[in-house]
Amino acid sequence: MKTAIASSRPKVVIVGGGFGGLYAAKALANQALDVTLIDRTNHHLFQPLLYQVATAGLSPGDVAQPIRHILRSAQNIKVIMGTVGKIDVEARTVITHIREHPYDYLVVAAGARHSYFGNDDWEAFAPGLKNIPDALELRRRILNAFEIAETTTDEELRKAALTFVIIGGGPTGVEMAGAISELARRTLVDDFREIRTKQAKVILLDAAPRVLPVFTEDLSRSAQKQLEQMDVDVRVAKKVLTVNADGVQLEDEFIKTRTIIWAAGNAASPLGKQLGVETDRQGRVVVTQDLSIPGHPEIFIIGDLASYSHQTGKPLAGVASVAMQMGTYTGKAILARIGGNQLAPFKYLDRGSMATIGRHRAVADFHIIRFGGFFAWLGWLWVHLIFLVGLRNQIQVFFQWVWAYFTYARGARLIYRNFQPSVPPKKPRIPSEDLTG
């Protein structure tokens, strides 16, 4: 075992290895301080491509890398896989399930989960998409729906199995709707015998009057048109009253479906509330101009957990580029403080936004220029490839995209968890004992 060296260097603890935490760690790499990064998993996840794992285009290993591997050359950074139970702001220590981690500076980048606006029981019927187990569960449900449709003798069930409902018309919802439509209308067409997968219905619901509400109205219209060209049934201004095992209840209709995907709301990590400072409606911590919290200049909150309104009057969006810039800023701010200086307030440099819809289809808003379609799609591919961590993953993803472009095939169409017949068979003939071997 290596010998522990007692150090009097400043101690930084970073909670979370997403974009915020990782970029903070990188800004502190090989500096004269000791950094501990704690994450619940062992990997940094490139969340913008997670929907491609959920739709069988990529494998989890393509969009995730061990955090300790990314930071291996930073000798001053220790990575801990562990669960943070409590932050003791008075004692200046973070408590995990194993030990305490005292800090001089704390960076909390614990992110967000999806929120069901108080209807937590909906999650079982309409899972969301935040981490790898989420993506694998959605993949299983989507692929399994086609299997159910192929094997069942019940026409009603077959129709429900071939109906996919996505709730929420933000980027994730739009991406999922486009990808499921491509799966049904391209990838799977030759593989089934009893069903025509092209007849699958993909319905995208949003309570707002347009999809992609963070984009301009022009681009929202463009996105909706592109979705409709892909046979996605876009229904805006539709309020979901409830969801259950049979489908989705709208104000004027009940949609029977076996697959509901939740892409509608976020709630910040409960760690934020623990700090005893103001949080906004989504549970995000209201931060000062340097991303710290009132009364505790040594605590920085960044990424999806931060509510930063000093720049535009409303909180910055919970997107990767905000988290990355906040992470880098925080690292620099800590180094400046140690050097006895103070950084100018955080300022987000908004280079624009993009959302992909499907093959040749996307929207892009670079402020000076806004466009949809083929070139937006190319731009989206390029940006996502260059920001993906690790050359190996970049090559792998690029190869799979090129392959899928020419063949429409998707490389990770696997259902491997024990097959649970989601409905009891009409005439149960045998005990459900499993004897296949």
Place this chain on the structure above:
Amino acid sequence: MKTAIASSRPKVVIVGGGFGGLYAAKALANQALDVTLIDRTNHHLFQPLLYQVATAGLSPGDVAQPIRHILRSAQNIKVIMGTVGKIDVEARTVITHIREHPYDYLVVAAGARHSYFGNDDWEAFAPGLKNIPDALELRRRILNAFEIAETTTDEELRKAALTFVIIGGGPTGVEMAGAISELARRTLVDDFREIRTKQAKVILLDAAPRVLPVFTEDLSRSAQKQLEQMDVDVRVAKKVLTVNADGVQLEDEFIKTRTIIWAAGNAASPLGKQLGVETDRQGRVVVTQDLSIPGHPEIFIIGDLASYSHQTGKPLAGVASVAMQMGTYTGKAILARIGGNQLAPFKYLDRGSMATIGRHRAVADFHIIRFGGFFAWLGWLWVHLIFLVGLRNQIQVFFQWVWAYFTYARGARLIYRNFQPSVPPKKPRIPSEDLTG
């Protein structure tokens, strides 16, 4: 929905989509009969590379392909994902959880699981490696052991976490031992701060007096030497008395470990026993010279479920090449029968055997020539690449092998299931509530 065409063509049902079932289906593709292939999962798994999934080198999608995709151009073949509950040999029908599938010819290729020789409670402590969930569970345990060693403050636990025990010195055991040793001594060395992963102990146990007992004594010795060069502690003629959460009890020693891998025994699918004919000690069905069963010439048993001794006096080994040849033979036998002919008895063409141990290390026995080392390793890579199903998977695996060859990196080092501290913390300080976000 497509219209079902009532058919008077002969009906073939194949149970299982492994090597045996798949090759039988391929032999029957686009012939004048209707084939239904039933598998519990939706994919054909290339089991010889599964150990690389378990050791984070490959992703599940690299070694598996949807069965219906492989067979998509065979219009006479229907693929069903379902669980076979019962085979009614009198009524000539296979009963799944959804419906009955009547047959004129039946091919049972349901394979084998690992066997604990009556100690089924050992499975929780020493999982085996037969399918993708098995591989992902082993991957989680192996990677998690290093994480536990890095975070714990308990020196005893750290030692146990850095000890890996593989029970069974057949090809799977040898491959796992070599791969874990490479992981510890190459891949992970720069990534940890508290532990030196090189100090990990990898112990390979077998009750027999030598590893790879199906090979010649020369090659067994070569394999053991190559393993020892990789710092694997090979202990033969060691009987395992029991395994539990703390480790492995041998006759003369207790090995404390957190990770035990079971590669010691197989038991055929329980479907075999259901047929009411003779089975051998491993539960394999004793088949006639044309792979059918006595009294039921319309039922063929192939692959790991078959016990075929007519060629050498002892049952053929449960390896991929035997299953492939049996599958192809069975397909031809069915076609011959329908045409009013009878095929000559099945004869296995044994082209030789290979087992890999690690980088530049393997053994090969091609009967006319036997060798170990670099060229055996190259041969192993080549054969496994060409037999892998799907050009896309071949390219992907080839790229990852080349990448790993030069960098030692492994692309799927992911722990994503909820982190369960495998031992209670020494001083529980907080409720175990999970607040990381």
